[in-house]
Amino acid sequence: MIDFNFDTSENTLNFHFKGRLDTENSRNISNEIEEHIGDYIISDNEKPLKIVFDIKEVDYVASAFIRICIKAAREVDQDNFALRNSSPMIKKIFKIAGLAEVLNVS
Amino acid sequence: MENIEQRADDILLKSVISAAEFQQLDQEATDKIVESVFKAGFANRVKLAKMAQEETDIGVWEHKVLKNVLATQMVYGNIKNEKTVGVINNDELQGIVEIAQPLGPIFAIIPVTNPTSTILFKVLIALKTRNPVIVSPPRKAVNVCTETVKICYEAALAAGAPEDCIQIIHDGSRDLTHAIMAHKNLALTLATGGTGMVHAAYSSGNPAIGVGPGNVPVFIDKSADIPFAVENIIASKTFDNGTICASEQSVVVEKEISKLVIEEFEKQNCYFANVNQTKRLEDYLIVKDKGSMNPEVVGKPPQFIADKAGIDIPEGTKIILAQPEGVGEEFPLSKEILTTFLAFYVCDDYSSAIKTCIDLNFLGGIGHTAAIYANEEKVINEFSLIMNAGRIVVNSPSSQGAVGGLYNTLHTSLTLGCGTGGKNITTENISAHHLLNVQRVCRRKENTHWFKFNLENYFDESIDTDTLLKTYYKNY
Numbered sequence: 407m408i409d410f411n412f413d414t415s416e417n418t419l420n421f422h423f424k425g426r427l428d429t430e431n432s433r434n435i436s437n438e439i440e441e442h443i444g445d446y447i448i449s450d451n452e453k454p455l456k457i458v459f460d461i462k463e464v465d466y467v468a469s470a471f472i473r474i475c476i477k478a479a480r481e482v483d484q485d486n487f488a489l490r491n492s493s494p495m496i497k498k499i500f501k502i503a504g505l506a507e508v509l510n511v512s
Numbered sequence: 513m514e515n516i517e518q519r520a521d522d523i524l525l526k527s528v529i530s531a532a533e534f535q536q537l538d539q540e541a542t543d544k545i546v547e548s549v550f551k552a553g554f555a556n557r558v559k560l561a562k563m564a565q566e567e568t569d570i571g572v573w574e575h576k577v578l579k580n581v582l583a584t585q586m587v588y589g590n591i592k593n594e595k596t597v598g599v600i601n602n603d604e605l606q607g608i609v610e611i612a613q614p615l616g617p618i619f620a621i622i623p624v625t626n627p628t629s630t631i632l633f634k635v636l637i638a639l640k641t642r643n644p645v646i647v648s649p650p651r652k653a654v655n656v657c658t659e660t661v662k663i664c665y666e667a668a669l670a671a672g673a674p675e676d677c678i679q680i681i682h683d684g685s686r687d688l689t690h691a692i693m694a695h696k697n698l699a700l701t702l703a704t705g706g707t708g709m710v711h712a713a714y715s716s717g718n719p720a721i722g723v724g725p726g727n728v729p730v731f732i733d734k735s736a737d738i739p740f741a742v743e744n745i746i747a748s749k750t751f752d753n754g755t756i757c758a759s760e761q762s763v764v765v766e767k768e769i770s771k772l773v774i775e776e777f778e779k780q781n782c783y784f785a786n787v788n789q790t791k792r793l794e795d796y797l798i799v800k801d802k803g804s805m806n807p808e809v810v811g812k813p814p815q816f817i818a819d820k821a822g823i824d825i826p827e828g829t830k831i832i833l834a835q836p837e838g839v840g841e842e843f844p845l846s847k848e849i850l851t852t853f854l855a856f857y858v859c860d861d862y863s864s865a866i867k868t869c870i871d872l873n874f875l876g877g878i879g880h881t882a883a884i885y886a887n888e889e890k891v892i893n894e895f896s897l898i899m900n901a902g903r904i905v906v907n908s909p910s911s912q913g914a915v916g917g918l919y920n921t922l923h924t925s926l927t928l929g930c931g932t933g934g935k936n937i938t939t940e941n942i943s944a945h946h947l948l949n950v951q952r953v954c955r956r957k958e959n960t961h962w963f964k965f966n967l968e969n970y971f972d973e974s975i976d977t978d979t980l981l982k983t984y985y986k987n988y
Contacts, residue, residue: 429674429675466536467532467533467536468533468674468675469526469529469530469532469533469674469675469676470675472529472532472533473529495536498535499532499533499535499536500532502528502531502532502535502616503528503529503531503532504525504528504697505529
């Protein structure tokens with residue numbers, strides 16, 4: 407199972423994940439993430455959108471989740487997307503995929 | 513060109529993301545995927561063999577079934593208990609721990625002669641080592657390769673494999689193939705096929721394990737059981753109508769036993785062409801301008817060859833043999849011809865027979881495979897020491913012997929290393945362990961000689977080598 411919640415602060419959408427982001431779980435949350443991002447864009451905020459994925463307590467990421475990250479990052483400027491609090495193993499996963507810098511993984 | 517590069521980028525992006533997910537799987541999860549793919553491939557062995565034969569018009573479907581069995585059951589038997597994830601070896605005495613890391617995306621080039629079996633084999637060894645695969649099918653076998661990949665991929669996904677762990681490029685142009693081979697995100701090309709393609713893989717700037725052509729001589733020694741030898745050679749050369757690159761190309765015998773060997777081949781339904789027929793065979797089997805085998809003849813039965821060459825052969829002929837006058841470019845029938853044809857050489861004595869085998873071995877087949885039938889250990893040893901071949905197959909069919917698992921204990925493989933002679937890094941039968949980066953954790957185990965030795969001695973040129981070494985290796 408995956409625990410997933412969402413909050414906003416100013417112009418930043420914060421997504422918090424906990425657990426295993428395998429293929430099935432990633433697909434289950436994919437639409438919801440897209441909707442939150444879509445809502446912000448439609449609301450026509452003046453400030454540029456920032457998206458933060460907090461993966462502090464995530465111990466597995468499937469390629470489906472990596473694709474969610476790529477898609478979300480494409481909605482904003484490169485500097486305005488970040489993956490925060492990754493474990494060393496998850497950091498390595500994004501390095502292997504060649505996406506650690508593009509997705510601002512820390 | 514931009515489009516090609518974009519396509520290569522897209523394919524490799526999927527593959528590296530798959531590699532990233534794969535990295536997180538443990539041995540148990542990995543083995544579950546491999547077992548699932550093995551079972552699916554094995555269950556479809558007949559369907560895929562028939563499809564391959566129909567689409568390519570090469571070989572014999574029943575033999576392709578057996579190749580699929582080799583590539584699944586035998587390969588799986590070899591690798592299923594192998595440790596390929598995490599710590600794979602711990603030598604406490606030496607203080608060395610070995611850890612297996614995957615390589616990353618692997619590009620699998622598939623030959624038209626063995627399309628389904630080569631895919632099954634390469635996919636199994638790649639998944640066992642947590643590496644995603646991109647399959648490049650031959651133009652004449654795209655449909656059956658697509659079906660094979662589909663079967664493997666669905667089985668892999670059902671067992672929890674990462675998405676895109678197996679991809680296929682359906683319309684692989686030469687440009688796209690080269691773009692993938694040279695892509696920065698590719699880890700390795702596993703190239704099985706013609707010399708040009710293998711050379712392209714090696715020239716790409718990325719690591720490659722490539723296996724090119726062979727030109728397998730088989731020497732029947734005086735000490736051999738002649739009927740047994742002939743029976744085995746026929747079984748090997750007729751297997752899938754001679755499509756395996758490890759199949760015998762030339763039989764070499766001494767004059768002393770040549771009559772017996774010829775009679776035995778004839779007795780076992782093989783046909784020796786006369787001088788006129790030999791010329792016709794030469795004109796048909798070899799493309800004159802290129803000096804290489806006519807692609808149309810690959811994996812064809814003897815009657816097909818006879819009809820096309822315009823010669824009469826007895827009904828039920830298993831193999832056509834001819835006696836070229838020598839070995840080399842000017843004698844085209846001495847080259848590799850992957851069909852139901854064998855060159856036959858009668859030599860004056862043992863020494864000239866071995867020299868003929870050397871000539872054949874070096875004519876496009878260096879490093880690949882050689883075969884011998886003998887019951888004298890001395891002869892087997894002499895032959896083995898002088899041949900330059902990754903596999904010297906003894907008293908066994910060369911095709912089925914070289915691929916391992918049936919007639920010997922070699923690793924079962926559809927990719928046979930040919931050493932530096934074949935521009936390969938290894939002479940081994942390629943298997944899962946070749947697809948790992950093994951990293952070694954080295955605990956402190958001091959070299960007592962080094963730490964006892966006065967290192968200042970190394971800077972003193974007046975001390976001679978023997979004295980230095982004696983001091984260094986002193987037993988305290």
